Every structure is written in C-alpha cells, then in structure tokens.
Amino acid sequence: MDQQELSTYRKIYETVKMIPAGKVATYGQIARIVGGCTAIMVGYAMAGVSDPAIPWQRVINSRGGISIKDQSGYSLQKALLESEGVVFDQSDKVDLSIFGWQGPELQLF
DNA sequence: ATGTTGACCGACT
C-alpha cells in the first residue's frame, strides 16, 4: 500500500467520521465525496477498520440495506443503528429520504 | 502474472 492509497483511505475514514449519529450514508456516496475511489474500496476500508472512533455501521448500500454477509456482523450493524434511532422497515431497509446523510455541505449550515 | 471475489453502483432488459 503506497502513500496515495493511504491518503485515500484516510479521506474515507475522515468522511465516515462526519456522518452524524442517527444518519446513514451509502458506499457510493462516500466514494463520490472522497473522490478518486470507488464504492467497493469503501467497503474494503470498512471491513478492515479497527478504530472504534469510526462509525462504520453508518455506511450501508445504495438500497438502504446492510451488505454484510456474515450473519453476526449483519445483526450487529443493525442493532447499532437501531440504538442510534435509525428505523428499519419490514424488509430490513432504511428509508434514505429520512435517515440518509446529505453530505458534509449540510454541516456548514 | 492471471482469475475470481467482494460490507458496491448504475444502467438496462
């Protein structure tokens, strides 16, 4: 992993840290905000995270669902989000029009 | 080096 990749990963983590509690963002959204990386890179970055300061659970897929295949990881993420006030519907999906993070621009206001 | 998979996305049928 060279310096450019480390920089990109740092940006990913910085961006994820900006997501407020009770809100969620999608992999593609993070990738667009960071720039120069793709959604699946964000997924890899989240999988390898060890820093508890990073709210990795607030990153979900574009359909508002959890993408973790591991069952325990899946239920853990869902539980963490529900404890923050995020609501899942009958299909285990989050309504992004309600809980979706609008991006870092919103925080300037 | 090559092929496959993946906590993915978007467009298309």
Next chain:
DNA sequence: GAGTCGGCCAACA
C-alpha cells in the same frame, strides 16, 4: 421487482 452486465479496484489464491 428480479436478473444481467460492465465498470471500478483491492485482496487473495
């Protein structure tokens, strides 16, 4: 809604 495809790129065998 479901299934397919191409694209992106890191990790792994």
